[in-house]
Amino acid sequence: MTRTHPQPSRRAVLGGAVATTLTVAVGTGTAQAGGHGPAWPTEFPLPDGWLPEGITIGSRPYAYLGSRANGAIYRTDLRTGKGGVLHEGAPGLTAIGLKLDHDDLLYVSGGSGGTARTIDARTGELRKTHQLTATTGHFINDVVLLGDRAWFTDSYDAALYGVPRGRRGTVRALPLSGDWEQLPDVINANGIVSTPDGRDAIVVKSTPGELYRVDLRTGRATRIALSGADDAVNGDGLLRVGRTLYVVQNRLNVVTVFHLDAGATTATLRRSITDPRFDVPATAARYRDRLYLVNARFTSPQTPETTFTAVAVPL
Template structure:
């Protein structure tokens, strides 16, 4: 058993991120607690569940090449780091009142790119020391929610759930933030969560964005902002779609309030997606986002339907790919 962590920083009320629910799709994958690093059972299995501090309000998770998970706090923008081999963790980056850490992505440059939610910021945090390296203000007006992020070539691309734009934050020493307005098939609905999770396309040229409330996936051109709706097989949809993970041409869509991960096969151009199976687990409690390490998918339980208090418990769980 891992020692239950404590939460030293003050609790703040959570930011808005409500999504519409719906009926869960049928098929369910079997659970297997395979060790992602060592086959054959020669060593003890890595934990398949580990705790976060009480009142943490997690939503985003990022994992790089090393076996460490980084999870942000909606309460105050702090970042918690857990060793996947042991389940033990600590607060890596202290937050502050008025901040939030929604989506996270870890780059090969050793920086965490952190979405700032209603604060309209993107923060760069040193993944080794927890030091804040830089803050970008993506918007100066209210009515925005910087939600999720993906790293692609020389930029980190952030979604805005309340505006039809993507923000391209430069990676490296120079450059300016690029605001890319969405067009084509994209239709913005007022006062609901629109753009949410984001990943790169299999060809590495563009991005895939999920529009949560209506359960739609789009391929978005990073050159023009033109959004092309991805055709889903049969009656499949991605209602309550939140975090996205892509492994080759397999796309994992976390449907938070449905407690489901939908697994799609993409075509080469990412214009069609065939639903192959769904993943359910009794430990899911409104999982928000996911990250891959080895043959596992790690998900944080945001528990949006539970009381969001300083005493509310939170955790992350692992399921096999």
């Protein structure tokens, strides 16, 4: 997809630090956002070479997007499409999944580095780094905030990791059991959200495309039956609104929408969301009546010159 709007005037170098210049970039396309205020952009750019994957939005109209290139965090004002680098990265770091807590702390997955970081969403300051696993044979992918912990998935190991939300507590490793069968040499656990009752987690297994309810006390995983769909292959980010579950199927360029039963034991297909602007969307976040998705462009060259965008579609 060729982009015609202006690019942020900063460099984003693979494996290197991102410059601190906060020159703004203006998004393109307009639509009413929740019926409030002037028209808001439905697409906005990220720095060239950013390599985005995760996106999170809190109660205010700001999106936070991580970089696989060097672990930096970019913040965009959804009302204008203008943004800038909030947190500089460093060589060897990655930012995969991320979630914003009510206290303005960002919990960030560290990919193959086996880490989770907390970053101040107001100042960009690094608060803490947690070493969850060894740096080989693991991939810390996505995160959900649930109870007193932030729970992280590991795509290469059958375990979740619970990081305390607050000053006290230790990291908890939770092996997955029950229906879970770890497959070798593929992406297993990926996106994660809470169940509608707020007690457990729902995890998507990208290969072969299954959903599981995970008891966060025991680690027991129970496969969720799919009705109206054969699978959720290439499932990446998850988003839940009430009993509606949105599954981002990245390389299929589609968001599949399921309705969960009361016990989150069955997910029934309701509809699919597609858009010509999708270019391997990885994750989604909600603000008012929109889904904001980041285009990871996994099938395109991942170079310092590669362009990236995030787009908005109706919820």
